[in-house]
Amino acid sequence: MTYLDRTVPESSVEIAFTRHAAEFAPRADRWDETATGPRAKTLRMREHEIVFEEGDAADRLYEIADGAVMLYKMLPDGRRQVLEILGQGDLFGLSGGDAHDCTAETLSASGFRVVDRRDAEASVAGQQKISLCLRDRLTFLHEHAVLLGRKSACERVATFLLWMALGRARRAGGAPATNTAVIRLAMTRQEIADHLGLTIETVSRVISDIRRRGIVVADGQDRLRVPDVRLLARMSSVH
Amino acid sequence: MTYLDRTVPESSVEIAFTRHAAEFAPRADRWDETATGPRAKTLRMREHEIVFEEGDAADRLYEIADGAVMLYKMLPDGRRQVLEILGQGDLFGLSGGDAHDCTAETLSASGFRVVDRRDAEASVAGQQKISLCLRDRLTFLHEHAVLLGRKSACERVATFLLWMALGRARRAGGAPATNTAVIRLAMTRQEIADHLGLTIETVSRVISDIRRRGIVVADGQDRLRVPDVRLLARMSSVH
DNA sequence: CGAATAGTTGATGTATCTCAAGCAGGGTGG
């Protein structure tokens, strides 16, 4: 019995392309021209489709209306590092230069609001929103560098699960009222491993171990229940 | 003979505090009130002084006029991760929330331009400068996540040396005209190790190895000469 | 000159990776 399967929502029907078809089709073909406002387009994509690839022109900004996206980079020999996991409300596509510095791929079926980069940067409000998002991202990447550079496999997995358990709530700031949480992973072991700088097998072993110790409990197919989030926090060496 | 010693420029004489004195003195005492423009102050600090600590109120922005700074985070048990190495022209102090998410410490004697965060964010030009800097930082942290998550000790050190060899030039974009470079490290082995997610001993061993293979040559006390930067690039698995 | 600090090098240990086999669930088609 797999206790942590990736979700297959398959709720989006707008786009008929398969993943591979989308990769070979001109990008513009995938725009849904439904305007949500001046100069804003919406875009729907299935699970595991590529939004843009490293090196593509970085002329558009994406805001996640629903769904989830991962950003990653590849080394020439195939090693992959998943840099960030993004969810509802997050902005992506803001690279340093003219080209994207990483690839963006959906984790589940997702909807995006797409705006031209120049338009977004034109208004003060847009600038502020971008800045806010960049700062959040920076803070996360700092925390993640600590994880990758200095934490053990066990601490890495615990930190990741804790992060998933707190979810978007962590942004709101207030500590959650309850000590229990339910996690929906929506990621494969490979994706988790590539995010945490580990191998598939190590991730699997650590999660098995954490389950054996009762810190998380399998709860249906793609869900983990965390009876006491504080136990996870203790394992993860967050201060 | 140590071939890679940290620089001790000791060119700044404005501040009389020792490192420890500065740590215990109220932060405001260290401001040099010489105004360089409306609401801009300058600040000089010695080598290895702390500019701010994780948790301090993030109400000021710092721009490096000269010198170098590292940002780092600590785990409760003393493990440290050096997140970024900053130099002339770089901005720092822009954390996500109201408090700094990391500590900033000078690597060498440095001068800063200090502005109130609200003032900097008020102008469009300021916003743009901040955004530009944040984006550069993001790109670097992405690259560094690949290093920490997926590269071997050898690749990490080579990547780091390559980064130091290219120096600020990497921002200009154009490939350097020459294949040779000289690196001034201005960092201790411990700082390098904490940046690369390694131990002091591993860094030392790898550098010794790279020297033995002739890829870098000791050149005075704190300098490394790189006869062919392309050899470093090959070692570092950059694409 | 001698103590203190930073760096190097060697011997040994171990956390994680690698390789390999087996298992579970979900979909497909006979």
Place this chain on the structure above:
DNA sequence: CCACCCTGCTTGAGATACATCAACTATTCG
């Protein structure tokens, strides 16, 4: 409807890159 296959996951055994521990050397500074 059930057997089969495919994919993703788990588990074990063995290998290894890097950490740890420890001794030594070089450099700086008083």
